[in-house]
Amino acid sequence: MAEPEAIIEELNADEEMAEAGEGIEATEAAGEDNEPTGLEDIEPEIPERTTFLDFLRSPIINLQVGSSTSSTTLHAHQALLSQSPFFAGEFDRLSSAPSSNSKTIALPTDDLQAVASVLEYLYKSDYFPTLDGQTSMQYDPTVPQPDNEGVALLRHARVYTLAQRFGLPELSALAHKKIxxxxxxxxxxxAYARFVYREASPDDEAIRKPVAAFWATRSHVLRHEAEQEFKRMCLEFPQFGFDVLSLVLDAQEKRSQRQEGQSSGTASGRKRQRVSGVIA
Structure with missing residues (x-):
């Protein structure tokens, strides 16, 4: 009976050694898996999402629009206004001013309706009249018919210039589309052309060039419907008259080149007419 018992004890010892060996191998393997790889500190950056509730929790800012004698105060949340670099700079100025607890920004020369449209866009991503699809807008009953004063065009033009000054390119693109x-x-x-040449930057071809092109291609309209207004516009803004004339002359020269090319059978350039005779 003693020999079988010794065999059992030896087998148990072997099993314990085998289990110990497996534990060591598992520990070594785990140690290899836990070795630093240099990637531990690299985590995906998840941008923090600003919700509409965050906007509404921000302080209320007063916008005093118009001159001191006839101004109107509008109210908007600071976080929404901060999307504009112009207003963000105004907030920095207010916060750095010593002993100033004012939350008012003065806009003495701006149009009240245009400022309201900018605020409407910041809250709703559009302004009245809103887009109705890609090629039409919501009906605006406040626009007279016919619109000889350019009420609708001037409304969007004022929003366009304000968006440019406030640093809101998406709003300026929207207003340009509505124009x-x-x-x-x-x-x-x-009336719209007069506003553009008076208010828009001379370098802003995006809004100036279409104005000149409109009149350059509609000479019949100038003669029959708005000759006197066009004349006054050219006298008031000579650059407008020059821009229109340049486009008219460019179009005429292109037509002459095509006609000469067709008559000669080649696509030759514009030829200068020779003058016969001798100059004494």
Whole structure:
């Protein structure tokens, strides 16, 4: 009976050694898995999402629009206004001013309706009249018919210039699109052209060039519907008259080149007419 018992004890010892060996191997393997790889500190950056509730929790800012004698105060949340670099700079100025607890920003020369449209866009990503699809807008009952004063065009033009000054490129693009979707009359177009050449930057070809191109291709409208208004516009803004004339002359020269090319059978350039005779 003693020999079988010794065999059992030896087998148990072997099993314990085998289990110990497996434990060591498992520990070594785990140690290899836990060795630093240099990637521990690299984690995906998840951008923090700003919700509409966050906007509404921000302080209320007063916008005093118009001159001191006839101003109107509008109210908006600071976080929404901060999307504009212009207003963000104003907040920095207010916060750095010593002993100043004012939450008021003065806009003495800006149009009240245009400022309201900018605020409407910041809250709703659009402003009235809103887009109705890609090629039309919501009906605006406040626009007279016919719109000889350019009411609708001027409304969007004012929003465009404000968006440019406030640093809101998406809003300026939206207003520019609405300008091209707006129906008007010849006199209304002249009123719009006058505003553009008075208020828009001379380098802003995105809004100036279409104005000149509109009149350059509509000489019949100038003669029959708005001749006097066009004349006054050219005298008031000579650059407008020059821009229109340049486009008219460019178009005429291209037509002459095509006609000469067709008559000669080649696509030759514009030829200067020779003068016969001898100059004494």
């Amino acid at each position: 091209h979707l707006t129906q008007s009359t010849a006199k209304g177009e002249i």
